[in-house]
Amino acid sequence: MLTFQTPPTLQLSFAPKQSPQIAFSSKNASLALQNSNNNQLIQSLCKQGNLKQALRILPNESKPTQQTYEFLILSCIGRNSLSDGLDVHRHIVENGFDQDPFLATKLINMYSHFNSIDNARYVFDKTRERTVFVWNALIRALALAGRGEEALSLYGQMNQNGIPSDRFTYPYILKACVSSSYSSISLLHKVKEIHGHILRHGFESHVHVATTLVDVYARYGYVAQAAQLFDEMPERNVVSWSAMIACYAKNGRPSEALELFREMIAKTQSDVPNSVTMVSVLQACAALAALGQVKLMHGYVLRRGLDSILPVINALVSTYAKCGCLEIALRVFDRMNRRDVVSWNSMISGYGLHGFGVEAVQVFRRMIGSGISPSSITFVSVLGACSHIGLVDEGKKLFKSMVSQHGIFPSAEHYACLVDLLGRAGRLEEAIRIIEEMRIEPGPTVWGSLLGACRIHCNVELAERATHRLIKLEPTNAGNYVLLADTYAEAKKWDEVSRVKKLLEAQGLQKVPGCSWIEIKKKIYSFISVDEINSQIEQLHALLVQLVMEMKEKGYVPETKFVLYELDQSEKEQIVLGHSEKLAVAFGLINTSKGETIRISKNLRLCEDCHSFTKFVTKFTERDILVRDVNRFHHFRDGICSCGDYW
Structure with a gap:
């Protein structure tokens, strides 16, 4: 990376001013000779994308204007040329514009674009007449570069110097909190401190400030604070709605995410859901394994013309796979005109979730063959796929290839995948x-x-x-x-x-209650273990008791070894009979048509008894049951599970 460096005396060395040979049309040459003021020509060339020609003319202009330099800086960014940006910066200093706050802001933004943060800092340090825009520019540059602590320190200096923050300062400084390495407790304290500043200075009603606050609280799981802010916003835009939907989707509250999306559609006409909104909505559908909802959202994506946006299509592939429709996920994947590493990761992960470890490895090989380099997430997906089916040797080879072939050093998550791979196979030592x-x-x-x-x-x-x-x-x-x-x-x-x-x-800790979801006629129903609230609970219990009695005659033995109470066998059986997935299975049997596949998702690992119970149910009722637990899919059919009892 080129670096703009100067001696401490600020005696910059520039090439002597001279008129270079200018190679462009005779018409432009004529114009340059006739017009002593070349500012307009330089700006025009920048607009046309002719940065090199504009820079050749620049030495001929004795009095470049602020606007001319602005055009040149923007053109350097547009042409992605740091070397030309350094030349423009030198010319700005040489012509005495180095103390212009407006151009200082533009230069800092330019260096931020090139991730040349030391040069951005140099511009800031050399600028004496610092406006709030100059401070904001460097705070933004530091935050986007992942140097959150430096940005927060700069914000502190800004306050000490009596520079009043504006509506642009707060979104940048809140982004700096996200990119900092503070612990979650320290971060919450810092965010609340900045929130207090926002309230004291009257910026809480500004849509961009409030939206960024919602996003920051959401990123760290403070859903209640985010929801309260969102509810109190006097004005919302599509970014606000999308931030709150994402908050629910990413923090284990997918039902609220879908409900808020429906509210957005019903209440707003100008705030049309965009690609970011739809990615979060699809993530919520995936969490609930709500296939009917996914198909509705897929239709919405097509109607809105969002099917050409890669992140949306990637989300569709992932969501269909997580909802149990691997064949539709593959169909969407195969029809993609363009794929990135996320596309391939989605397909690898999808195969892994369904227990198709061999196929997941094959897709991984196809990705490498197509010239796409694997990411860190790729290896999490393919190692997880190997673990689900017990491909120990293949998984170990892939783990070793991370460094040797792809230059990716394993993270804690990769080691966790390897330990899981070996542990499930019984190779604990x-x-x-x-x-x-x-x-x-x-x-x-x-x-x-x-x-x-x-x-x-x-x-x-x-x-x-x-x-x-x-x-x-x-x-x-x-x-x-x-x-x-x-x-x-x-x-x-x-x-x-x-x-x-x-x-x-x-310690005041409680076991996370088992919760299961089932979608019936595009409506989602949830059940918790030992549920006594559902209106059909007596009917569900009656069906379960009847099924267990009949299945016992055919060899079903309730598995109660993990009931954490010293009770007699019948009492333990009553406890496992109330598990949330059994209630969901019974609800599905009662409320779906004969031959219809029952699809259930669960927030915990499927227990041994529910696994055995569901196998028997599919044989007795001649129904297919698809269960996605926290780890993988289980396809139950005719008394057999796709996992082969390895999960």
Whole structure:
């Protein structure tokens, strides 16, 4: 990267002014000779994209104007030429415009475009008459470059110097919070502090400021604060609506995201959903596995002409796969005129979710063959696909190829995938060796993968070791305690189960309740374990009891080993009978037509008993049932599951 550097004395060295040979049309040459003021010609050439010719004429103009320099700077950005930008900067200094705040702002923006932040900082430091626009320009440059702490420090200096912030300052400084390395607690404190500044200076009603606040709160999971801000906005635009929809979609509240989208359509005529809106809406549909909703949104995308926008089509591929329609996802993928790495990642991930690990690896090979370089996310997807089907050797080869063939150093997430791959296959000792030899500090995802494998294979010793590390890393995650308790329960160590439960209670932590969703006639219904609210609950229970009685005669035995209570068998069976996915299955049987596939999504891993139960149901009722749990899809048909009981 070229760098604009000057000695401390600011004695810049420039080529001597002389009239170069100008190679352009005789008409333009004539104009240049006849008109001593070449400013208009330079600006005209910049508009036409003839930056090189404009720069050749520049030395002939004895009095370049501010507007001429502005055109030249914008043309350097448009032509993506840092070297020409450096030449223009030198000319600005030479002609005494280096203290012009307007041009300083333009130069900082130019260097920001080229990610030449040191040069942007140089312009700022050398400018004495600093307006709020100059401060804003450097704050923006630092924030976009991921140097959030520097931007926040500059904001502090701005306040100390008595420079009043304006409506452009706050969106930039809030973006700086996002790009900083503050902890989530420190970040929330900083955002609230800036929020206070916004309120004190009366900018809370400005749509861009309020929208950025919504987005920042949403990014870190503060949904209540984001929703309150959104509700209080006197004016909204498509960006505001999109930010709030994304907030719900990305923070585990997909139903609210879809409801807000419907409200947006109903209440606004000018704020038409754009591609950003639709990506978030499709993510919400994917979270609910709501195939009917996806098809409606796909139609909306086609009607609005958004099907030519790559992120939207990528989202459609991913969403159809996550809703259980891999064949439609593949159809959309195959029809794409252009694909990027996200397109391929979506297809690889889709195959992996459905347990087609071999096919996922084949798509990965096709991507490499097409000349697309894999990303970090690509390897998360393909390693996950290998894990779902037990392709241990293939997964290990892919992991090694990250550095050796693609120059991608494994992150904690990649190590977690490898540990999961080995752990699910029962190779726990090998998994722990991987953790011990990691080139980075193992985080919660790595130890969590090991703990999950210990629960599957009932390895109490390693489960205790993993939980010990997890409690230090994420002490408020109740799921880790529950997995340890499950492991103790299978080993029939009831005293230890009781100890873990007391530890949970003492810290005020609660197990995440199982929740399942089912879509019937384009309407989404949700169920929680031991649900007593649904209007059909008695009918559902009656059907479940009848099914269990009939299935027991055919060999079904309820799996109750993970019930964390010392109860008799019949009481344990009553508990597992109330699991949310069983309620959703019963609801689907009652409210769908014969032969119609029942599609369910669940927020947790499918338990062993629900898995066994659903296999029996498909055989008894001759119905296909598709369940997506937190890890993968299970296609149940005629008493068999697509996972081969490996999940």
